[in-house]
Amino acid sequence: MSGPDQRIVLAPDDGSLGPLLRVADDRLDPHTGYGRHEHRAVDVVAVVLAGSVRHRWADGADVRAGDVAVLRAGAGLEHDEVAGPDGARVLQCYLRSAAPGAGPSHEVHCAASGWVDLGRPDARLWVARPGPGASVTVPPGLLLVRGVDGVLVEQQAGRDVAGPAAVLVWQLDVGRPAWAT
Template sequence: MTGPDGRTLLEPGDGSLGPLLRVTDDRLPPGTGYGVHAHRAVDVVAVVLAGSLTHRWGTAAPLSAGDVGVLRAGRGLDHDEVAGPDGARVLQCHLRAADPGAAPAHEVLQAPHGWVDLGRPDARLWLGADGPDVPDGVVLRTGGPVVVWSVDAGRPDWAG
């Protein structure tokens, strides 16, 4: 494999998951990235399942397995993500931007467990071990941590 290999896990396209637009399970070989690309009016939540990843925008932000990167594209930005020496496996979760007119921003949350505060009222992320305490929501079993999205599933204006 010479570049990212991704598998789409969710992409409803009809607004049925509220702000949650798409989730992909991406695998990147060592030292490879997506290539510089643009985002606008989207929040991208990257859950690093294995390996490491460096987000290249502004000051480089390294992420390790278990970390969560929250990219708020707002008015728009160009960036890349590049896998570390052991490659990377990452869930890329795309949501409609909570504030599409805001300045772009990026935050790294180191190894969160349980509910993750994303600073938005319409979507929450939970990370943890599989078992009876996994909360209800959009449950993604990854072979590592369980990832759960709790979203306001009210149909957004754009869904008609």
């Protein structure tokens, strides 16, 4: 593979999930990347499931398995992400920008567990990684479970999820943002 092996997990084209535009399950071979590309008016929340990626923008950042990186493109930026020596597995979650005219920024939440502060009022993210034989009680919302058999996506009211898995729950405001009215 010369670039990412990307599998789209979720891509509502009707706006039914408010700011959540798409979720992709990406695999990168060691030392391969996406290639330099541009983002504008989008927030990209990258949940690193395995391996690591080097984010190449501004001062750069290393993002490892268990970390959640939040890239706010705002008015626009060009960047790349390149896998480390063991490759990478990343859930890339794309959201409509909460501040499309703002300057770009990048923040890494190391070893994220529980609620991750995305700095926006219309989307909340909860993450957990139950190990083999363990389970976790998840909050209500849009559940994404990356387990050994693939990715499960379902709207749910809260329940137990068994590991081993990476578990994400999105709580989303499905109304239109103030700037879009």
